Amino acid sequence: xKQTVKKPVLAVGPFHPLQEEMEFYQLTVDGEKVTDIxxxxxxxxxxxxxxxxxxxxxxxPFLVSRICGICSASHPLAYVQAVEELAGVKPPERxxxxxxxxxxxxxxxxxxxWVGLAGHFIGYDTVFMWAWxxxxxxxxxxxxxxxxxNNYGNVKxxxxxxxxxxxxxxKILKELDKxxxxxxxxxxxxxxxxxxxxxxKGVGILSKENAIKYAVVGPTARGSGVAIDVRRDDPYAAYGxxxxxxxxxxxxxxxxxxxxxxxxxxxxxxxxxxALKKLPDGPVAIEVKEIPPGExxxxxxxxxxxxxxxxxxxxxxxxxxxKVRAPSxxxxxxxxASCIGGHIADVTITLAAVDPCYSCTERLAVVDQxxxxxxxxxxxxQLSREKTAQxxxxxxxxxxxxxxx
Amino acid sequence: MSWKxxxxxxxxxxxxVNTGACNNCDIEIVNLLTPKFDxxxxxxxxxxxxxxxxxxxxxxxxxxxxxxRLQEVYRQTPKPCxxxxxxxxxxxxxxxRGAYHVVGPVDKIIKEIDPNAIIAYVPGCPPKPEAxxxxxxxxxxxx
Amino acid sequence: xxxxxxxNKLAEIKDKLIDIEQKxxxxxYLLCEAENSYAVNxxxxxxxPLRFVITTGIDSDDCFEILYHYAYDQTGCMVxxxxxxxxxxxxxxxxxxPFLPAAEWIEREIHDTLGIDFKNHPNLxxxxxxxxxxEGVYPLRKEVKR
Numbered sequence: 195x196k197q198t199v200k201k202p203v204l205a206v207g208p209f210h211p212l213q214e215e216m217e218f219y220q221l222t223v224d225g226e227k228v229t230d231i232x233x234x235x236x237x238x239x240x241x242x243x244x245x246x247x248x249x250x251x252x253x254x255p256f257l258v259s260r261i262c263g264i265c266s267a268s269h270p271l272a273y274v275q276a277v278e279e280l281a282g283v284k285p286p287e288r289x290x291x292x293x294x295x296x297x298x299x300x301x302x303x304x305x306x307x308w309v310g311l312a313g314h315f316i317g318y319d320t321v322f323m324w325a326w327x328x329x330x331x332x333x334x335x336x337x338x339x340x341x342x343x344n345n346y347g348n349v350k351x352x353x354x355x356x357x358x359x360x361x362x363x364x365k366i367l368k369e370l371d372k373x374x375x376x377x378x379x380x381x382x383x384x385x386x387x388x389x390x391x392x393x394x395k396g397v398g399i400l401s402k403e404n405a406i407k408y409a410v411v412g413p414t415a416r417g418s419g420v421a422i423d424v425r426r427d428d429p430y431a432a433y434g435x436x437x438x439x440x441x442x443x444x445x446x447x448x449x450x451x452x453x454x455x456x457x458x459x460x461x462x463x464x465x466x467x468x469a470l471k472k473l474p475d476g477p478v479a480i481e482v483k484e485i486p487p488g489e490x491x492x493x494x495x496x497x498x499x500x501x502x503x504x505x506x507x508x509x510x511x512x513x514x515x516x517k518v519r520a521p522s523x524x525x526x527x528x529x530x531a532s533c534i535g536g537h538i539a540d541v542t543i544t545l546a547a548v549d550p551c552y553s554c555t556e557r558l559a560v561v562d563q564x565x566x567x568x569x570x571x572x573x574x575x576q577l578s579r580e581k582t583a584q585x586x587x588x589x590x591x592x593x594x595x596x597x598x599x
Numbered sequence: 600m601s602w603k604x605x606x607x608x609x610x611x612x613x614x615x616v617n618t619g620a621c622n623n624c625d626i627e628i629v630n631l632l633t634p635k636f637d638x639x640x641x642x643x644x645x646x647x648x649x650x651x652x653x654x655x656x657x658x659x660x661x662x663x664x665x666x667x668r669l670q671e672v673y674r675q676t677p678k679p680c681x682x683x684x685x686x687x688x689x690x691x692x693x694x695x696r697g698a699y700h701v702v703g704p705v706d707k708i709i710k711e712i713d714p715n716a717i718i719a720y721v722p723g724c725p726p727k728p729e730a731x732x733x734x735x736x737x738x739x740x741x742x
Numbered sequence: 743x744x745x746x747x748x749x750n751k752l753a754e755i756k757d758k759l760i761d762i763e764q765k766x767x768x769x770x771y772l773l774c775e776a777e778n779s780y781a782v783n784x785x786x787x788x789x790x791p792l793r794f795v796i797t798t799g800i801d802s803d804d805c806f807e808i809l810y811h812y813a814y815d816q817t818g819c820m821v822x823x824x825x826x827x828x829x830x831x832x833x834x835x836x837x838x839x840p841f842l843p844a845a846e847w848i849e850r851e852i853h854d855t856l857g858i859d860f861k862n863h864p865n866l867x868x869x870x871x872x873x874x875x876x877e878g879v880y881p882l883r884k885e886v887k888r
Contacts, residue, residue: 234869235847235869235870236868236869236870236871236872236873239870239871239872241881243882244881244882279766279769406793407842407843407844408843408844409793409794409795409842409844410844422793422815427813427815427816427817427818428768428813428815428818428819428820429818488765489765490769491769491811491820491822493795493813493820500795500813502795502796502811504798504809504811504822506800515798515800517796517798517809519795519796519848523796523847523848524796524844527843527844527846527847
């Protein structure tokens with residue numbers, strides 16, 4: 195009878211986090227297959243919902259913008275929408291368009307960031323360097339509009355704090371043209387590379403049934419055939435006025451999720467162009483004096499999926515209760531369904547495909563009964579890259595080269 | 600100047616520690632490696648273990664769960680080492696001051712185990728990569 | 743289903759509810775007692791069906807409220823079920839994780855922050871508070887000082 199030896203394995207987050215101890219995920223493996231996953235959250239828990247109760251309504255956007263670095267436009271937007279629903283406030287048209295432009299620019303740089311990270315995990319470091327280089331112009335644009343590369347602090351109850359000056363429009367359009375050309379080259383290179391097909395297809399599959407049971411959102415859901423997108427389903431800001439497509443794939447594997455993100459970037463570029471053209475004149479905010487008692491729900495489509503905020507007021511100047519649900523809170527547990535049964539070399543890329551924003555969810559830490567470490571993040575990364583290298587050898591080519599990009 | 604300090608100044612190897620940050624500062628740190636800023640030409644290298652590090656780049660407010668781990672990482676880093684507090688959260692807990700799960704800021708937690716620790720502060724939310732490079736260079740030139 | 747059909751469908755479970763409130767065209771709030779929350783949740787998730795968004799726990803002075811938020815993406819409607827737990831001494835409610843794995847983490851979080859017991863939860867361990875956080879201190883409860 196074959197003895198199955200259960201050994202604990204560690205997987206750690208994408209940036210170089212603390213590696214000396216058992217934290218984040220603990221995977222149990224049987225040979226080379228993952229059989230179970232346990233996660234412990236707590237590292238990033240800062241008690242934001244409680245802090246909200248001590249801040250005034252118009253101070254909260256600055257707080258929630260810092261829940262997560264790359265969803266930092268979506269969180270305040272969802273919050274502000276919840277309060278505007280509660281108070282029956284309608285911001286001016288121009289504000290809706292400015293919000294749309296900023297959110298889509300964020301989506302562009304977030305997806306490009308993801309492409310870079312995914313490349314890093316499977317050993318395509320050229321893609322990583324390249325993608326993060328081409329992300330920079332978008333951050334510079336956002337800095338020119340709002341004053342900061344991240345944490346824009348641009349939404350408030352009743353509209354936006356900063357307007358997009360008309361002089362900036364030609365520059366934004368020019369940068370978008372450049373980025374679009376680069377993204378076209380990258381998308382073609384990815385979709386045509388047989389090594390990437392072999393490495394990413396069929397890996398980390400999340401079935402449509404599991405996608406519904408785990409209530410996943412965003413590209414994680416759309417890659418598994420669940421066609422949901424808050425921008426289309428419950429239009430907010432100016433999305434109802436723009437012409438764009440919801441991108442879905444049906445296979446549910448890492449490749450499908452990558453395709454969804456790549457194609458969504460083009461849709462975002464399209465949307466920003468339309469929004470800039472249609473940008474109406476007028477004020478960019480209205481004054482809101484009081485928030486009456488009541489409750490409101492606001493949701494926005496962050497790059498990772500639906501961000502949901504619920505706000506309750508008792509007529510005072512602070513929220514009585516503010517619930518924050520980031521998209522990664524429902525996406526990351528689905529990692530369980532897509533990783534179990536898979537190979538340990540695929541763990542890092544399967545997790546990356548969910549695009550976990552660790553701080554959105556809380557940092558992942560390990561609860562463990564064992565004290566031995568068989569694999570840490572570095573080793574798992576190495577395994578992932580070795581698998582790609584093996585595939586390259588089998589195909590007899592070296593895959594994506596800098597010249598292709 | 601001892602040869603240890605000289606090599607630290609010439610080519611500091613840094614280890615990045617996230618003690619409960621929103622990832623903005625972390626992304627700006629990883630940005631340092633990318634072609635636009637490219638810190639490897641200064642000899643600054645991001646390493647995978649604190650045992651190889653000359654400096655720690657610490658981000659985040661230091662949540663209650665992360666505090667003992669931060670102290671453990673500091674113990675494992677060979678001395679002399681410089682602790683860089685990157686970002687408003689690490690310098691003084693930023694916007695999360697007084698939250699129930701926050702025990703930071705970073706200097707308080709480090710000084711608990713080493714009152715003579717060398718700590719440098721790079722404020723910003725997040726600090727731009729240029730600010731991080733400038734902060735690292737300034738701090739090392741005073742050693 | 744369009745919005746009207748959705749409203750009619752939701753009315754099917756009226757006997758388990760205290761009330762149905764329509765706050766806006768696409769925001770519906772269903773109110774029920776904690777005892778009925780399991781049956782209503784099962785109906786909302788499986789029969790309608792709606793997409794589960796998240797659960798919110800609130801310490802209202804005389805009771806605890808557990809809000810289950812759902813979305814109906816075809817019309818962009820958000821349906822929130824408010825379940826009232828009247829017993830403040832030993833607040834408890836039936837867990838919905840057995841048929842809805844997406845609720846596992848949030849029920850653990852509400853257990854940590856508000857001290858509510860989720861009966862029959864498969865894995866009700868600490869989730870977001872530190873290992874050394876004192877037992878019995880629930881940060882989101884009103885009486886806890888910041």
